[in-house]
Amino acid sequence: MALEDARVGRRNEAGIAAVIGILKQAFGERFQTGVAYRAQHAHTTTYIPAQFPDGVLFVEGADDVKAAVRTCAEHKVPVIAFGTGSSLEGQVNAPNGGISLDFSRMNRILEVNAEDLDCTVEPGVTREQLNTYLRDTGLFFPIDPGANASIGGMASTRASGTNAVRYGTMKENVLAVTAVTAKGEEIRTARRARKSSAGYDLTRLLVGAEGTLGILTSITLKLQGIPQKIVGGVCGFPSVKAACDAVIMTIQMGVPVARIEILDAAQIKACNNYSGLSYDERPTLFLEFHGSDETVALQSAQFGEIAAECGGGEFLWTANAEERTKLWKARHDAYWASRALAPTLAALSTDVCVPISRLADCVSETQADLEAHGLLATIVGHAGDGNFHVLLLFDDTAADSVAGIEAFVSRLTARALAMDGTCTGEHGIGQGKIGFLEQELGGAVDLMRQLKASLDPDNILNPGKIFRMG
Amino acid sequence: MALEDARVGRRNEAGIAAVIGILKQAFGERFQTGVAYRAQHAHTTTYIPAQFPDGVLFVEGADDVKAAVRTCAEHKVPVIAFGTGSSLEGQVNAPNGGISLDFSRMNRILEVNAEDLDCTVEPGVTREQLNTYLRDTGLFFPIDPGANASIGGMASTRASGTNAVRYGTMKENVLAVTAVTAKGEEIRTARRARKSSAGYDLTRLLVGAEGTLGILTSITLKLQGIPQKIVGGVCGFPSVKAACDAVIMTIQMGVPVARIEILDAAQIKACNNYSGLSYDERPTLFLEFHGSDETVALQSAQFGEIAAECGGGEFLWTANAEERTKLWKARHDAYWASRALAPTLAALSTDVCVPISRLADCVSETQADLEAHGLLATIVGHAGDGNFHVLLLFDDTAADSVAGIEAFVSRLTARALAMDGTCTGEHGIGQGKIGFLEQELGGAVDLMRQLKASLDPDNILNPGKIFRMG
Numbered sequence: 050m051a052l053e054d055a056r057v058g059r060r061n062e063a064g065i066a067a068v069i070g071i072l073k074q075a076f077g078e079r080f081q082t083g084v085a086y087r088a089q090h091a092h093t094t095t096y097i098p099a100q101f102p103d104g105v106l107f108v109e110g111a112d113d114v115k116a117a118v119r120t121c122a123e124h125k126v127p128v129i130a131f132g133t134g135s136s137l138e139g140q141v142n143a144p145n146g147g148i149s150l151d152f153s154r155m156n157r158i159l160e161v162n163a164e165d166l167d168c169t170v171e172p173g174v175t176r177e178q179l180n181t182y183l184r185d186t187g188l189f190f191p192i193d194p195g196a197n198a199s200i201g202g203m204a205s206t207r208a209s210g211t212n213a214v215r216y217g218t219m220k221e222n223v224l225a226v227t228a229v230t231a232k233g234e235e236i237r238t239a240r241r242a243r244k245s246s247a248g249y250d251l252t253r254l255l256v257g258a259e260g261t262l263g264i265l266t267s268i269t270l271k272l273q274g275i276p277q278k279i280v281g282g283v284c285g286f287p288s289v290k291a292a293c294d295a296v297i298m299t300i301q302m303g304v305p306v307a308r309i310e311i312l313d314a315a316q317i318k319a320c321n322n323y324s325g326l327s328y329d330e331r332p333t334l335f336l337e338f339h340g341s342d343e344t345v346a347l348q349s350a351q352f353g354e355i356a357a358e359c360g361g362g363e364f365l366w367t368a369n370a371e372e373r374t375k376l377w378k379a380r381h382d383a384y385w386a387s388r389a390l391a392p393t394l395a396a397l398s399t400d401v402c403v404p405i406s407r408l409a410d411c412v413s414e415t416q417a418d419l420e421a422h423g424l425l426a427t428i429v430g431h432a433g434d435g436n437f438h439v440l441l442l443f444d445d446t447a448a449d450s451v452a453g454i455e456a457f458v459s460r461l462t463a464r465a466l467a468m469d470g471t472c473t474g475e476h477g478i479g480q481g482k483i484g485f486l487e488q489e490l491g492g493a494v495d496l497m498r499q500l501k502a503s504l505d506p507d508n509i510l511n512p513g514k515i516f517r518m519g
Numbered sequence: 520m521a522l523e524d525a526r527v528g529r530r531n532e533a534g535i536a537a538v539i540g541i542l543k544q545a546f547g548e549r550f551q552t553g554v555a556y557r558a559q560h561a562h563t564t565t566y567i568p569a570q571f572p573d574g575v576l577f578v579e580g581a582d583d584v585k586a587a588v589r590t591c592a593e594h595k596v597p598v599i600a601f602g603t604g605s606s607l608e609g610q611v612n613a614p615n616g617g618i619s620l621d622f623s624r625m626n627r628i629l630e631v632n633a634e635d636l637d638c639t640v641e642p643g644v645t646r647e648q649l650n651t652y653l654r655d656t657g658l659f660f661p662i663d664p665g666a667n668a669s670i671g672g673m674a675s676t677r678a679s680g681t682n683a684v685r686y687g688t689m690k691e692n693v694l695a696v697t698a699v700t701a702k703g704e705e706i707r708t709a710r711r712a713r714k715s716s717a718g719y720d721l722t723r724l725l726v727g728a729e730g731t732l733g734i735l736t737s738i739t740l741k742l743q744g745i746p747q748k749i750v751g752g753v754c755g756f757p758s759v760k761a762a763c764d765a766v767i768m769t770i771q772m773g774v775p776v777a778r779i780e781i782l783d784a785a786q787i788k789a790c791n792n793y794s795g796l797s798y799d800e801r802p803t804l805f806l807e808f809h810g811s812d813e814t815v816a817l818q819s820a821q822f823g824e825i826a827a828e829c830g831g832g833e834f835l836w837t838a839n840a841e842e843r844t845k846l847w848k849a850r851h852d853a854y855w856a857s858r859a860l861a862p863t864l865a866a867l868s869t870d871v872c873v874p875i876s877r878l879a880d881c882v883s884e885t886q887a888d889l890e891a892h893g894l895l896a897t898i899v900g901h902a903g904d905g906n907f908h909v910l911l912l913f914d915d916t917a918a919d920s921v922a923g924i925e926a927f928v929s930r931l932t933a934r935a936l937a938m939d940g941t942c943t944g945e946h947g948i949g950q951g952k953i954g955f956l957e958q959e960l961g962g963a964v965d966l967m968r969q970l971k972a973s974l975d976p977d978n979i980l981n982p983g984k985i986f987r988m989g
Contacts, residue, residue: 165874207715217691221691236960236966243906244688248960248964249724249970250723254720343813402714404711405635470711474716489717500974515719
């Protein structure tokens with residue numbers, strides 16, 4: 050963690066000083082201004098330099114959030130929600146300074162309605178905490194972005210991950226939220242009904258808004274029944290194209306695969322080294338099927354036939370929980386496995402998402418690009434959604450190395466956009482992809498700015514993210 | 520169709536006259552101001568009195584929409600999108616007059632990407648037209664709100680229907696739209712990727728906005744593979760409670776039922792009479808399963824066990840396409856079957872949606888309410904979503920009869936809200952449910968007004984719908 054503050058934005062010094070005084074008075078030790086706290090709350094799993102907030106408030110309930118936002122609103126000072134700091138595009142940075150609201154103490158599970166398959170949680174609850182809590186109910190929350198992120202952060206970046214191909218993203222799995230607006234008022238976006246046509250979809254407007262339109266104070270989530278049977282498996286392919294063809298056929302035939310992940314040969318090599326495995330070093334799909342004894346057997350057999358047709362190797366699958374856990378642990382450790390390829394280098398994880406028919410092209414062209422530019426990187430993707438990540442390892446102290454990485458990300462994004470894809474499938478825009486959002490959506494970004502200006506005219510809610518104002 | 524204009528809003532007479540002149544000049548016979556055209560475009564399947572627009576423009580492309588909106592914007596005249604007129608809450612009425620844009624000629628299917636399971640259509644394409652077009656591709660579009668509505672209208676009211684329990688609503692099935700803003704500029708909300716974290720979810724903001732934030736000019740939809748096997752079945756229950764218990768267990772156990780509809784005894788009686796059937800006149804579930812030979816057999820057997828456990832009768836199912844079509848035709852004709860109970864009376868179809876655990880209570884209490892007030896009505900519901908419709912038959916020429924119906928709808932909505940439900944699961948707010956939206960979401964409606972004011976400051980896009988401004 051670098052204790053260096055790279056803030057460059059316009060700071061409202063008088064307002065910040067006033068807010069610090071008020072919050073100290075009101076919250077005592079729950080409000081911290083020490084540099085270690087400030088640094089920690091600008092620190093994320095990102096290559097983007099940290100920009101520290103001026104103070105950190107450990108909120109314990111919606112009333113704290115309202116009070117803090119009202120104070121910040123009165124003095125026109127930025128306020129930034131912080132979950133676990135696992136965002137990847139600088140979402141929690143404070144370019145203009147301001148107050149970080151730490152939600153780690155707002156981690157209560159408020160309500161579980163098992164009959165309705167829903168629950169309501171505070172934003173600081175993490176996905177692992179929620180699933181541990183739910184275990185005895187026979188239910189689970191399926192969204193799995195890798196990191197043990199907070200539900201508030203996952204909602205705010207519209208997270209997804211390995212299970213999205215079966216269960217959807219946060220967009221599909223948040224039923225309602227409560228949020229504090231820039232005026233410091235708490236609103237509720239929807240009731241607990243499974244569907245509604247009642248007015249504008251404020252739930253979906255706040256999901257993915259990265260804390261720029263309101264600060265979440267509770268989230269009502271859909272839950273799923275824990276499948277009676279889960280089987281996992283692995284299948285190697287002679288080429289990325291062959292693996293992607295198998296994915297397309299699987300999706301087209303409506304096989305309800307729960308996970309279908311692609312790892313390129315470089316990633317498999319890294320995983321073998323890191324996790325002590327011995328997979329063939331070639332493009333590989335990791336799969337999981339959820340259902341009953343009968344349905345998972347059917348689905349696995351269907352996939353095996355598809356894989357064979359696409360030139361894949363034998364589809365090895367297991368219902369043994371321990372073996373399955375080991376398999377998926379290797380997949381989840383892919384990030385650390387790649388980092389271990391060059392432990393002294395910095396890492397940048399970027400993602401794009403394309404229509405599934407273009408996934409093979411996009412991955413293959415990206416591999417050729419990496420090779421042509423001599424870049425060290427691994428590729429792992431949520432293939433069923435057409436979404437993949439490139440983890441680049443580079444020397445962040447060398448300007449030409451950084452420039453080379455930035456140029457690569459530009460080419461990757463241009464490639465995805467040319468295929469009618471998006472510049473980010475699940476990481477969000479934050480600070481890192483502001484320019485790409487304009488390339489992707491053009492005039493629609495002006496409309497986003499209009500919405501932002503109407504709900505947050507003083508631009509106090511997480512300013513400098515998603516787009517630049519004015 | 521009543522040729523009577525019940526407009527009561529504030530009219531900008533000078534602006535309307537100017538716009539009529541300009542559109543006549545620009546569009547010739549494609550712009551009509553005759554009373555028959557005007558009446559037809561305020562006519563919907565609703566009890567709400569018609570409020571005619573001042574003219575109807577048959578748009579043939581996005582450029583027409585842009586030109587019309589720019590003209591209306593310049594003169595501050597309302598502009599209202601019209602699909603097929605099957606909305607139920609007065610969504611196409613023109614309380615302040617203005618111009619109706621008829622999309623029936625914008626009915627081209629622009630693109631089908633079979634490999635990606637998506638397509639892009641103009642708003643005037645109807646769901647039946649789309650499915651007829653898709654038949655040879657092996658794909659289908661699952662959203663089925665009953666009426667042969669236009670895709671633009673379905674998106675704008677966030678429609679759903681019988682298949683939503685399996686395939687979701689329009690919210691889950693629209694990947695992207697293009698829309699003309701109140702300034703007359705066309706924007707695109709997203710690319711074709713299956714998921715994206717790129718900025719605010721403008722797609723979901725426009726889906727369900729009832730044409731008040733922008734006018735759709737194209738819609739990109741998710742498609743599904745036509746299931747290898749479809750079976751349908753019917754099962755009677757001794758009570759609404761028993762039927763709902765079977766639904767809850769089915770959903771909780773994760774049986775991927777494609778349709779699970781509840782019809783109350785009164786509705787079954789009406790269907791028997793209308794469609795020449797002989798079902799036992801008791802609460803009944805209509806079901807459909809989609810999958811392979813093996814999976815539909817498994818699912819049907821699972822449901823049969825659940826039904827038996829809940830005291831249901833024998834679960835009779837068929838894979839025969841003709842029998843299945845007959846069964847679902849009876850379900851789809853439920854509206855007309857109910858109307859036939861009293862052909863001279865007017866009908867009001869209203870809907871609410873509650874958490875599924877409360878469905879039995881909500882339906883049972885509603886039946887008791889109908890009985891206590893001597894109202895003639897049938898109930899049919901998308902039970903898997905907790906969503907049900909009450910079709911009330913009443914004399915719309917008698918003030919006390921109308922008042923009685925209105926009082927019932929208020930009680931029904933209050934009941935649903937008290938159960939943490941919504942005042943409308945799929946019909947939308949339109950004019951008919953404006954007051955209920957305030958009851959349901961309180962301060963969040965102010966936020967909707969702020970959004971509306973920012974995107975449409977002169978309130979020209981379908982004014983008087985969802986909420987009242989100022």
